[in-house]
Amino acid sequence: xxxxxxxxxxxxxxxxxxxxxxxxxxxxxxxxxxxxxxxxxxxxxxxxxxxxxxxxxxxxxxxxxxxxxxxxxxxxxxxxxxxxxxxxxxxxxxxxxxxxxxxxxxxxxxxxxxxxxxxxxxxxxxxxxxxxxxxxxxxxxx
Amino acid sequence: xxxxxxxxxxxxxxxxxxxxxxxxxxxxxxxxxxxxxxxxxxxxxxxxxxxxxxxxxxxxxxxxxxxxxxxxxxxxxxxxxxxxxxxxxxxxxxxxxxxxxxxxxxxxxxxxxxxxxxxxxxxxxxxxxxxxxxxxxxxxxx
Amino acid sequence: xxxxxxxxxxxxxxxxxxxxxxxxxxxxxxxxxxxxxxxxxxxxxxxxxxxxxxxxxxxxxxxxxxxxxxxxxxxxxxxxxxxxxxxxxxxxxxxxxxxxxxxxxxxxxxxxxxxxxxxxxxxxxxxxxxxxxxxxxxxxxx
Amino acid sequence: xxxxxxxxxxxxxxxxxxxxxxxxxxxxxxxxxxxxxxxxxxxxxxxxxxxxxxxxxxxxxxxxxxxxxxxxxxxxxxxxxxxxxxxxxxxxxxxxxxxxxxxxxxxxxxxxxxxxxxxxxxxxxxxxxxxxxxxxxxxxxx
Numbered sequence: 347x348x349x350x351x352x353x354x355x356x357x358x359x360x361x362x363x364x365x366x367x368x369x370x371x372x373x374x375x376x377x378x379x380x381x382x383x384x385x386x387x388x389x390x391x392x393x394x395x396x397x398x399x400x401x402x403x404x405x406x407x408x409x410x411x412x413x414x415x416x417x418x419x420x421x422x423x424x425x426x427x428x429x430x431x432x433x434x435x436x437x438x439x440x441x442x443x444x445x446x447x448x449x450x451x452x453x454x455x456x457x458x459x460x461x462x463x464x465x466x467x468x469x470x471x472x473x474x475x476x477x478x479x480x481x482x483x484x485x486x487x488x
Numbered sequence: 489x490x491x492x493x494x495x496x497x498x499x500x501x502x503x504x505x506x507x508x509x510x511x512x513x514x515x516x517x518x519x520x521x522x523x524x525x526x527x528x529x530x531x532x533x534x535x536x537x538x539x540x541x542x543x544x545x546x547x548x549x550x551x552x553x554x555x556x557x558x559x560x561x562x563x564x565x566x567x568x569x570x571x572x573x574x575x576x577x578x579x580x581x582x583x584x585x586x587x588x589x590x591x592x593x594x595x596x597x598x599x600x601x602x603x604x605x606x607x608x609x610x611x612x613x614x615x616x617x618x619x620x621x622x623x624x625x626x627x628x629x630x
Numbered sequence: 631x632x633x634x635x636x637x638x639x640x641x642x643x644x645x646x647x648x649x650x651x652x653x654x655x656x657x658x659x660x661x662x663x664x665x666x667x668x669x670x671x672x673x674x675x676x677x678x679x680x681x682x683x684x685x686x687x688x689x690x691x692x693x694x695x696x697x698x699x700x701x702x703x704x705x706x707x708x709x710x711x712x713x714x715x716x717x718x719x720x721x722x723x724x725x726x727x728x729x730x731x732x733x734x735x736x737x738x739x740x741x742x743x744x745x746x747x748x749x750x751x752x753x754x755x756x757x758x759x760x761x762x763x764x765x766x767x768x769x770x771x772x
Numbered sequence: 773x774x775x776x777x778x779x780x781x782x783x784x785x786x787x788x789x790x791x792x793x794x795x796x797x798x799x800x801x802x803x804x805x806x807x808x809x810x811x812x813x814x815x816x817x818x819x820x821x822x823x824x825x826x827x828x829x830x831x832x833x834x835x836x837x838x839x840x841x842x843x844x845x846x847x848x849x850x851x852x853x854x855x856x857x858x859x860x861x862x863x864x865x866x867x868x869x870x871x872x873x874x875x876x877x878x879x880x881x882x883x884x885x886x887x888x889x890x891x892x893x894x895x896x897x898x899x900x901x902x903x904x905x906x907x908x909x910x911x912x913x914x
Contacts, residue, residue: 350533381665382821384540387529391492398526412820427848427855428893431829431868434859437721438825536696537666541722545715564711571711575718584715609712634817668824671813675776682810 349457354386360480361473373464376401397463403439404446405461415446445470450484491599496528502622503615515606518543539605545581546588547603557588587612592626633741638670644764645757657748660685687723688730689745699730729754734768775883780812786906787899799890800827823889829865830872831887841872871896876910
């Protein structure tokens with residue numbers, strides 16, 4: 347099973363609907379497939395320029411490490427030397443903050459990840475979760 | 489005037505509608521703003537992996553050089569040494585083929601560019617033009 | 631369905647068995663999954679150093695473009711300006727020579743690609759095909 | 773004396789046998805020669821994508837600095853500014869965590885290094901040591 351463009355668009359629509367409902371700052375939302383390749387991306391008006399890169403790095407980190415970036419960021423706080431070194435490895439992108447969330451099917455297999463940047467890490471992550479739920483997919487967060 | 493997310497989404501929707509109408513291969517469509525930064529991207533199912541990079545490089549080349557990639561590719565054919573050297577400059581991406589088209593407002597100012605990869609260069613470009621037209625914007629191609 | 635390590639190892643074993651049977655030069659063999667990520671790699675003794683990079687680029691190009699590198703190389707011969715520009719795009723690797731072959735399941739879906747470098751392009755490709763066949767997978771070449 | 777492909781394969785087989793015996797998470801194992809070039813690599817099924825990059829960076833760091841990454845990581849904890857600066861040097865990759873182990877011959881000469889990523893740093897390193905021992909080579913760890 348692959349993540350379809352239709353599913354990716356629904357994730358983005360759901361995430362941005364949640365952002366507008368919460369009156370969040372303008373957001374950038376990237377959806378990657380299980381191989382870490384972009385399926386869909388949208389950046390709201392008046393978003394600052396690096397939001398694309400940060401959203402992509404959050405999604406990349408989640409799918410690359412196989413866990414949500416909230417957990418990766420917690421581990422990095424406890425081991426900054428190791429995670430700092432990881433961020434510099436060629437071809438490996440990490441944004442050590444919540445807002446990168448795995449997308450899973452009903453059997454728990456990883457289909458990809460969504461990464462969001464624009465507001466606080468908590469708000470970014472809440473919108474990512476809302477988007478995945480809106481697309482009838484799972485994120486594995488209780 | 490800036491290119492809005494709403495306009496970028498309309499361009500992609502129009503381009504993909506044209507692709508489906510012509511029964512084209514699955515396509516990747518990138519829309520960049522006037523600063524060369526991604527506003528929206530969609531990749532149809534079963535598109536090969538490099539289509540993202542090629543679509544982005546086509547749009548980058550158009551907005552970076554201020555002309556459509558069809559014209560850039562023609563010039564490159566006549567002067568391959570110079571354009572070959574351009575492609576290797578750090579941070580500069582060019583895909584020397586049609587399918588990267590400038591997006592202009594009614595007064596001819598550049599708002600950004602759309603880049604498409606997936607089918608022949610001619611088909612990619614035709615869908616890019618269709619998308620810009622569908623968004624009530626201009627591409628300056630007669 | 632994913633390409634398993636067991637399948638990847640069988641592909642490499644089959645490819646190297648073919649290389650030894652034909653008394654080919656020492657070879658490097660890379661197997662990538664459908665997302666372009668390494669599953670297994672082996673480099674025979676006395677192989678020159680760039681063989682790793684070339685084998686990886688051949689496999690990358692095949693899975694990235696969705697076709698065998700023999701076909702990509704033929705197209706590049708007819709359009710060197712475009713394919714030359716592709717080789718310089720950040721994050722995109724191409725080795726414009728035969729020896730990068732798609733790995734497909736029985737229903738024709740792409741599972742990944744194998745890339746080989748060490749002898750002539752024809753010998754490299756013949757060993758890649760032999761490896762895929764030895765693993766009971768398909769390469770789609772008549 | 774060079775590290776042969778046969779030795780590299782034995783190291784990987786021994787490391788993965790140890791991983792399965794200890795019921796470890798799925799692992800990626802990279803073996804580099806004394807010049808830092810890949811000889812063999814295997815990634816177990818269901819390993820997250822960055823494990824390849826991290827395993828390679830661990831092995832690279834060990835052979836590049838001439839010591840096991842456990843020691844490098846300890847030094848980095850005491851001098852994070854210096855080691856942080858090292859990680860950003862072009863072409864130099866370090867993963868500041870245990871799991872990158874030098875491969876030595878019976879006279880203590882460096883033949884290469886193995887890098888493993890997938891479980892805890894301690895487990896990764898234990899499997900690396902087991903693999904080197906299984907290949908009748910030395911790792912210099914008491």
